[in-house]
Amino acid sequence: MEIKLEKIDDYRWRIPKSYKPGMRVPGIIYADEKLLKDIYHDKALEQVANVAFLPGIVNASMAMPDIHWGYGFPIGGVAATDIEEGGVVSPGGVGFDINCGIRMVKTNLDYENIKDKLKDLVYALFNNVPSGVGSKGDIRVSAREEKEILIKGAKWAVAQGYGTQDDLDCTEENGAIQGADPDAVSERAYERGKAQSGTLGSGNHFLEIQVIDQLYDRDICDYLELRLGQVVVMIHSGSRGLGYQVCEEYSRNMVHCLQKYNINVPDRQLACAPVNSPEAQSYLGAMRCAANYAWANRQCLMHLTRLTFEKVLGGSWQGLGMNLIYDVAHNIAKIEKYNIKGKEKYFCVHRKGATRAFGPGNPAVTERYRKIGQPVIIPGDMGRNSYLLVGTKKAEEETFGSTCHGAGRLKSRTAAAKSIRLDVLLKDLESKGIIVKASGRDTIVEEAPQAYKDVNDVVDVVHNAGISKRVCRMRPVGVIKG
Amino acid sequence: MKNYEIFEHTADIGLRIKAKSLEELFKNAGLAIFDVSTKRQYVRNKTHTDIFIKLQAENLEELFVTWLNELLSLSSAKGLVFHNIKITKLVDFNLEATVTGSDIGNFQVHNEIKAATYHQLRVEKSPDGWVADVILDV
Numbered sequence: 179m180e181i182k183l184e185k186i187d188d189y190r191w192r193i194p195k196s197y198k199p200g201m202r203v204p205g206i207i208y209a210d211e212k213l214l215k216d217i218y219h220d221k222a223l224e225q226v227a228n229v230a231f232l233p234g235i236v237n238a239s240m241a242m243p244d245i246h247w248g249y250g251f252p253i254g255g256v257a258a259t260d261i262e263e264g265g266v267v268s269p270g271g272v273g274f275d276i277n278c279g280i281r282m283v284k285t286n287l288d289y290e291n292i293k294d295k296l297k298d299l300v301y302a303l304f305n306n307v308p309s310g311v312g313s314k315g316d317i318r319v320s321a322r323e324e325k326e327i328l329i330k331g332a333k334w335a336v337a338q339g340y341g342t343q344d345d346l347d348c349t350e351e352n353g354a355i356q357g358a359d360p361d362a363v364s365e366r367a368y369e370r371g372k373a374q375s376g377t378l379g380s381g382n383h384f385l386e387i388q389v390i391d392q393l394y395d396r397d398i399c400d401y402l403e404l405r406l407g408q409v410v411v412m413i414h415s416g417s418r419g420l421g422y423q424v425c426e427e428y429s430r431n432m433v434h435c436l437q438k439y440n441i442n443v444p445d446r447q448l449a450c451a452p453v454n455s456p457e458a459q460s461y462l463g464a465m466r467c468a469a470n471y472a473w474a475n476r477q478c479l480m481h482l483t484r485l486t487f488e489k490v491l492g493g494s495w496q497g498l499g500m501n502l503i504y505d506v507a508h509n510i511a512k513i514e515k516y517n518i519k520g521k522e523k524y525f526c527v528h529r530k531g532a533t534r535a536f537g538p539g540n541p542a543v544t545e546r547y548r549k550i551g552q553p554v555i556i557p558g559d560m561g562r563n564s565y566l567l568v569g570t571k572k573a574e575e576e577t578f579g580s581t582c583h584g585a586g587r588l589k590s591r592t593a594a595a596k597s598i599r600l601d602v603l604l605k606d607l608e609s610k611g612i613i614v615k616a617s618g619r620d621t622i623v624e625e626a627p628q629a630y631k632d633v634n635d636v637v638d639v640v641h642n643a644g645i646s647k648r649v650c651r652m653r654p655v656g657v658i659k660g
Numbered sequence: 661m662k663n664y665e666i667f668e669h670t671a672d673i674g675l676r677i678k679a680k681s682l683e684e685l686f687k688n689a690g691l692a693i694f695d696v697s698t699k700r701q702y703v704r705n706k707t708h709t710d711i712f713i714k715l716q717a718e719n720l721e722e723l724f725v726t727w728l729n730e731l732l733s734l735s736s737a738k739g740l741v742f743h744n745i746k747i748t749k750l751v752d753f754n755l756e757a758t759v760t761g762s763d764i765g766n767f768q769v770h771n772e773i774k775a776a777t778y779h780q781l782r783v784e785k786s787p788d789g790w791v792a793d794v795i796l797d798v
Binding site: 219220222246247248249250253273274275366369370379381419422423425426429430433434445446447449587588589590591592593618619620621624660 | 666668669670671672673718722725726729732733736737768769770771772774775777778779780781795797798
């Protein structure tokens with residue numbers, strides 16, 4: 179049955195609570211008419227309605243404009259539950275790749291001056307940054323160290339010399355979320371995580387060299403020292419096998435909680451438990467470990483990137499101006515405080531393919547960005563654009579401080595593989611001046627621009643809806659895929 | 661003809677597996693997740709490793725997903741791709757199997773499957789035996 183959406187305004191659409199008995203709140207979709215057509219293609223809207231069944235869910239089951247069909251939660255979904263009112267946490271609302279996220283590093287280089295070295299850079303990055311399925315990193319850790327990573331996150335990496343305090347200041351949660359419980363992580367998860375520190379992974383994970391091609395908010399660009407033609411780097415990766423293992427084990431465990439806590443959800447992948455239950459506390463402790471592992475991972479990946487730039491271009495990374503702008507998680511559940519209907523309370527905010535977008539003045543935002551709002555990094559596909567945005571007060575009021583996380587998939591991997599020819603695609607990218615190096619040929623086709631929505635449309639919606647603000651836009655010039 | 665087919669899912673891969681018996685269904689599904697994600701390409705390491713697996717669940721569907729996830733997890737932890745599966749016991753949601761894997765370095769791996777999910781999961785009897793649908797997170 180096709181869902182009839184109620185139009186709230188040009189960028190907001192409602193799935194009424196009456197759509198399905200059992201929905202506790204309505205669904206709200208952030209999209210314009212153009213994106214809605216794509217959204218109707220798959221079963222994502224049904225999943226928005228299903229998330230509205232979660233006990234304790236507040237305001238709405240929300241979907242960002244990059245929404246697409248996931249498993250349980252839609253990708254691009256946001257759901258906050260009221261902990262005092264029996265609100266739940268669902269491992270499916272975070273996903274297997276816990277703290278999959280992205281960081282943006284600036285340089286003081288102008289594209290025009292390094293154009294001739296670009297190929298060397300891409301190939302050197304491909305060789306120095308372990309990527310691909312099951313890739314093992316050169317950064318090997320002992321069992322004791324792994325435990326330390328799970329508690330200290332990126333702080334561990336910095337203590338090893340893989341970065342600076344400044345990097346931690348520019349990472350969500352300073353690179354280590356509190357409340358990690360290494361005893362809640364299984365032996366198998368440890369085993370899977372051990373060899374993968376400092377690895378990029380495969381699928382949609384990437385490392386990209388990009389050039390700023392459009393400035394929107396000049397004051398913020400000046401503040402961040404960003405200008406047209408400047409080279410930046412984006413790194414997209416997550417918690418690898420360790421995170422998958424944590425999610426898998428706790429999802430299974432929480433299927434049993436549905437009966438125990440008398441919870442009715444229409445999809446077992448939405449299995450959940452009240453935040454205050456021992457099962458949920460144990461999951462949150464393990465999830466935070468995986469999140470910290472991911473922050474350490476991206477810190478290590480940035481370190482390897484800096485070393486490679488030093489090697490290819492000469493000089494030190496400090497001299498090349500390779501400072502971290504920000505690192506954000508886009509698969510995570512967080513306990514956050516909000517004022518709802520005049521009362522300050524704690525909520526469990528699930529962001530499944532969604533980015534935190536706190537506005538100016540929020541104490542959780544690092545001091546240097548408190549004036550402008552938290553940087554939000556939105557990667558697009560390998561042929562079009564990526565964006566830097568900042569969070570807004572409106573996002574805090576409307577979406578539990580959340581916004582989109584990327585372009586959002588349009589075509590399935592199999593459909594992309596069937597309809598896109600690798601040689602044509604590579605020629606097309608080359609004509610745009612984009613160099614691609616990937617572990618597997620299939621990955622390039624599956625991740626082709628045609629497989630994604632246009633990130634420009636997605637960002638237009640979140641900007642126009644006021645849940646984040648455009649700062650500048652980049653285009654890719656060098657792409658390293660797993 | 662392959663004993664599985666792929667069905668469309670925007671972000672992930674859906675697999676439909678068919679078999680004459682339940683044991684065969686578990687075996688075919690286990691082999692399918694590696695067939696869909698890897699291709700044997702090199703002979704870098706000829707060693708084969710046998711691993712014994714023992715699992716228990718509360719119902720058939722849970723056992724099916726747990727089985728696939730155990731294979732994915734073992735594959736990632738041990739660096740193996742499994743190419744032979746022998747189901748030795750499958751009674752009352754208890755499963756015992758011996759799986760044989762060879763070094764992942766012998767394979768080209770084009771998709772990292774993160775896990776098998778419960779979303780739209782189905783394990784059912786069919787006129788020809790058994791059929792299962794499972795969506796894998798890629």
